[in-house]
Amino acid sequence: MMAAFDVIVLGAGPAGATCAATAAEAGRRVAVIDEQPRAGGQVWRAPMGGFPGKGDADQASGDTLRRRLAASPATRRLGHRVWSVVRTDTGYRVDTLGPDGPTALEAPFLVVATGAHERVVPFPGWTTPGVIGLAAATVLLKSHGVVPGRRLVVAGCGPLLAVVAAGLVKAGTEVAAVVDIAPRSAWLTRLPAILGQPRLAARGLAWGFAVAKAGVPVLSGHGVRRVEGGEAVTRVVIGPVDADGAPTEGPEQIIEADGLIIGHGLTTACEVTRLLRAEHRFDRLRGGWIPVVDGAFQTSLPGLHAIGDGAGIRGQAMASLAGEALGWHLAGRMAEAEATRANMAAATPFSDAMAGLMAQRPAQVRAIAADTVVCRCEDVTRAEIDSAVDAGATQIDQLKHFTRCGMGPCQGRSCADTVQELMAARLRMSRQEVGQWTGRPPLRPVPLGEVIGAFSYDDIPIPTPAPL
């Protein structure tokens, strides 16, 4: 089945859902696709499976957006995973797999709003069951009402540390320690930008109070050295780090815990723009590789637009604003688009301050031990990556062939940022020069049988034999 639209929006988070609703309300024929069963994206994840939700501000904002999208004329394809996107003569074709089998949509304009993935910089024991991401913990708390342990260590960097620690404390779980790579001074220098957004600053303060009130020790300038336990987390060993995340001299502390929740910021989920071969550049502050866009969020390819965290980590407020601005733009309402863009400029200092706390720290990556697994899918260690470079891999796709890094089922989503940084450091090249892995379909693993659908050899037309 093939359906035609003016605009296809990929991703129904704050950026995509806002863009779809705005353009549809203004008269465009819009389809919006998301693999999640309900709109809201990561920050406004809808509760599922009988959990009524936490009833907090995030849920209320998500409900407002979900109601708006449902009331708009936009066609919603939720619970549909996009596994292929191709350019056609007239625009773009998007192939999805949903509960009712495969579908394809076509439109002259495609908006990519696929959000972010979590970055975790490897350390010994990070593959132990019971180590999960900070972002993963937000999913469990928000969508499922599940606290993932009895006594947990929350570690890493950036604003999600505070979100998760406060969420766990409120849920009545013991948080043994919050371990923040950033020294206190890193937060203090960002204070002016934070105070520029009083509403968001107040939420941050509330998280801080919740953690302090529960008496949770907060260790700034510390990082996780290793996780012990083998088959399940039993102990987390931490130690001091410098401002760039590299371990420094100083005593280690052993914390007994049944789980570690860790994250080192977010990276852009830019697989779609990469697959389509749009131009990208490396921007450490914005989470890694980002598509190059113009004032109307258009990439180097005509009709292909990118907004939200997938076009550079800027957070929810900026994602929503970009969605609205692009929605107006696609509907030809330039005055409204311009006014919304002006609001984005005002929100930029706060978003830059937060992005700075979440950006990759190269020294932390360079300090990864030789026998630590970097690529989780294929169990490739740092030493194997280094020896592939020494054996002559000078380009990132070559490294993939030498080591299988990026070739496993996750297609490099977990390791790309680390592997590319390690290679750049060893070759003394820039990240831009080392490049990124060539994008390949499928974007998501899909069972081939389901994509092909029910099919019988009898259905294949057999041409009549040519005359002798």
Added chain:
Amino acid sequence: MTARRLHAAPERVAVTIDGEPAMLPAGESLATALLCEGHVLLRRSPRDGTPRGAFCFMGACQECAILVDGSVRQACLTPVTAGMAIELRGAP
């Protein structure tokens, strides 16, 4: 990692886990349901055989890929339905 639900779990349905009968909450993501039942370890890595469990809970890492009714599924994106045959041992 002993996970705990903050609410009364929804209606449970019968499934099998490695051939043993079990009851899991319908509609919950399979990864979450297994975590709450104490299945933190889901599979072993193919090359080194090291133990693995769900890691990202959002469909990115593939660490939760287990066998459901004979085909590989990401447990964090698969809602629990009645009659599922879930295999943790021997999953790829």
